[in-house]
Amino acid sequence: MKKFNLLAAFALFIAVGAKAQTATTNVHVQLNDVMSIAVNDADVHLRFLQASDYVNGVTASHPAHLTVTSNKAYTLNVNAAGNLSGGTGNNDILEPGVVSISIPATGNNGNLGGTLTPVGQLGTTNTPLLTSATPTAGKDIDVVYTVPSTVSKTDKILGKTADTYTTVVTYTISQ
DSSP states (O other), X not given: OHHHHHHHHHHHHHHHHOOOOOOOOOOOOOOOOOEEEEESOOOOOOOOOSHHHHHHEEEXXXXXXXXXXXXXXXXXXXXXXXXXXXXXXXXOEEOGGGOEEXXXXXXXXXXXXXXXXXXXXXXXXXXXXXXXXXXXXXXXXEEEEEEEHHHHTSTTTTTOOSSOOXXXXXXXXXX
16 A cells, blocks of 8 residues: 555656646748639530521620639630631631620629620730639639621621631630
8 A cells, every 4th residue: 555655646746746848840831823724615616507696696605614723813815826717628717806705794703803804806816804803713714705796797707608617716814
């Protein structure tokens, strides 16, 4: 019993005599500038299938067409590689300006921030669609493509060979 009392007293002495100990560490959060853009639907079709399409123009809406990530405010530009060309043996071309591109302020685009600027006539130089947009991660953006009636009723479309005309459209993001 004396051994037990002696051990208990010794343990009590160590517990009371011990002081709290601390250790520290440094936590580092490294941020790097990041920007990315992806096109989620690589083909856009503006189809003139009936007489009313030539009278009224045609529109193709593409929900979540783009996905953007930028850790800072960003600008989104668009341009065409050149004229829209038809298939083999077709010498007709369509100017890229027959196509209009816009980012509507509705749907996925409700909280983009910044300034939306429709591109009334697609061209071969970068033209801003969205400027000073709010930083975001993995944000889907809806895009609308149109050949308006102001174009579809003109010789920019009328009188051309029935064919599918194609060009490459490039979106560029910058901070």
